[in-house]
Amino acid sequence: MAARTSMGTGVGGGAGFPSMEGNPLLGSLLELKADALGTYLRAQRRHGDVVRIDVGPPGLRMEMYCVFSAEGAQQVLASEAANFRKDNPFYEEIRESFGNGLLTAQDADYLRQRRLVQPLFTRRRVDGYAGAVAEEAAATLASWARARDGIVDVSDEMMHLALRAVSRILFGADTDATVDVVHRCFPVITEYVLRRGYSPLNSPRSWPTPGNRRAAAATEELYGVCDRIIAERRARGTDGPDGPDGPDGEPGEDLLTLLAGAQGSDGASFDAAELRDQVLIFLLAGHETTATSLAFALHLLGRHPEEQARAREEAVRVLGGRTPEAADLERLPYLTRVLKEAMRLYPAAPVFGRNAVAATEIDGHAVPAGATVILAPWVTHRHPGYWSDPDRFDPDRFTPEAEAGRPRYAWFPFGGGPRACIGQHFSMLESVIALAMLLREYEIETVDTEVPLSAGITLRAMGPMRCRIRPVER
Template sequence: MATTTEVPGPAGLPLLGSMFDLKNDSLGTFLAAQREHGDVVRITAGPPGVRATVYGVFSAEGVQQVLATDSANFRKDNAFYQELRESFGNGLLTSQDDDYLRQRRLVQPLFTRRRVDSYAEAVAAEVRAVVGGWATAPDATVDVLDEMTRLALRAVSRILFGTDVDAAVEIVERAFPVMNDYVFRRGFSPLNIPREWPTPGNRRAAVAHEELYAVCDRIIAERRAAGTAEGGQDLLTLLAEAESAEDGSFDASELREQVLVFLLAGHETTATSLGFALHLLARHPEEQKRAHEEVDRVLSGRTPGAADLDALPYLTRVLKETMRLFPAAPAVGRRAVTATEIGGHTVPAGADVIVSSWVTHRHPAYWEDPDRFDPERFTPEAEASRPRYAWFPFGGGPRACIGQHFSMLESVIALAMILQEYALEAVDTEVPVTSAITLRATGPARVRLRARTA
């Protein structure tokens, strides 16, 4: 294919480009740009002088190039990642180069399949606690996105901190949404005022930032004072003990930053997948019936464990299809180091590049009737027929999410336990969403519960 430097894209408004479109509906803007202009698009936003330009890359082959094949050329050097670093530190999510490689080597042994599988019992205990409260839900109705956010946060907090769950959960529930909105708004604004200026938004963010750091510092200090015998084998203890001759160990600041990454990123992805999976099943009775039948046949009423994951393939397909339709990280940014050819177009050096699972997961070249919920898209045969990066909810390449097996373990266990207890009927038939750091619902996802057992 011949290369051209002219990258197509929406014209937008004469002076402001696509600024309002991106602000009001960034995911819809990316999707429309792909449909109208192809798999590599150029989108401008903002007035002259502070205008931002972003290049969207939407084909599976282009995504693979950005995240994997040419990943060294596409770095986390853009304004969004700088805002993330200032808010959450230079942990595994935001670090680069030698810092990242050192952190990854220290953390990797904590995320082996055997280690992650050992957390299944703790996950089941938190599912039991959250679902147990549904028996008294008013009108037998719950918002499954809210409930799964609470569940996922409690589960990752227990695995991180052991018994110190409630202290972390209360603060994260209050502070994280504030930081989520603040980082996203600043990361994609063409012009920001200094964080130090005492505006209402800056003050709210500063308070939330201090609360998140303080709870992590307090729990870390208490755990170190108590010693390993008290701490047990929770993830915080293992992080504090992580050490190698080549990489040393984490100092206090690094330890806090890793804890924040796992606490925040670790609950958002799983909560999104679980909440939308429940809502989709509530809207699709035939698929829900198949899921109930598999759970009943495989588990016969017992609590699922890590060894049951392979025996629950339909539940896994339900979750994968959910992550196709509602990926927790719907758009991921990078910055090009050098000019690069992608899909017959030249992306210039220094360009901000977006790959969007929201768009690629709906690409008609890979997905027939892409808006339809169909777990059969994820049979082994169907998966083998598609390009590797037609589906990438956990990213890919050397920066792929280190916690993806934990997310799947927690999601399958939770979904199975909920379906053992309840049949679901959707109250809200559609759930509007928007994109911040992660995918967020802008309306309720209520489900009516019917107990399956006396």
């Protein structure tokens, strides 16, 4: 692709963005549809840390201002976060399908929701979910003992494990009623959101097109099971004896019960529709992201036997034969580094966007008011200015000393700033516990070394991620 330079609206003397030249009719739309991750990576390699990419036909064309530096990411997510909003078409499509929960809410709605939800995600509260995670990991191990020919698809397996874990924590005894529905409906809805979010022109959702009808049926089924569980829970009160263990090891309340009972200092609480919105967002963000991190951690370790052996040695030495606990997270630093490196190479949210409220300047380049600003952890996590030999798997990039030597936003798989992921401690807790238990019992050898990827709402494998598993010899 040839390059040209386009001078944008000047802001404080800043220069315009370098621009990728695409098809005269469609811009870079076809390149992004064919290989979005590769297109963003090439943009940075060829044109630097700030690049404009035009998408769509004239008259409907969207100008995307891509920011690939750690300093630019910090500006957008943290230091000038108020100037960059979730007002782009992609977030609007997520909002339409999955509700106005924490991921998509803004302004007063977001602040109110965050105040109500924050007490439910304290470290002490989240640590109480460790037992439920360990039980679901044990169930995965039991299924692996029956694996045909000793081959498992770690993408499917980790998706199932993470979905079971988050559903159990959300719904307690009602887990089985939701897992099958979520597993069946989520792919239909997320594909629909992705297609509409990247299309320059969409038909109204109310039109009876085949795609609209399929998505509407999946949404109705998903909403229906959530609404039923919420209604039943409210009908029997806030007692939740069947939830995961609480912080002191006693039976605790599931997250839905806690959400239903959450009250702000002004007495505000969630109504039934708002509860459903939060549940849907937690299901979306709480299982696909963790599953991605776990699957790629296993996939990478299956290709790097020395690092796998080191991770297993730590798990065996720290845990012995006992069930992991929340306190073990700090005792498993190498396993934590493995997961961080997997999230560097395969961030669950590889690309996301914001909308600039006012004209500003990023890395010395002008960004006009109303611009769509794209951040790409996929690219920043591979930036040669922050990472030596960036495509190499090396968990020791995340020793405390190495982390202290890099910019804060050279690695941001959980976002950052005031809208950083509220569930990041739970994600790390679940991932470390599950990985430790799996590696303690099985050696992993990657079968599918090349896996095609798609950058949807989350990073997804578009082919099998098969690994050969062998019980560890004692």
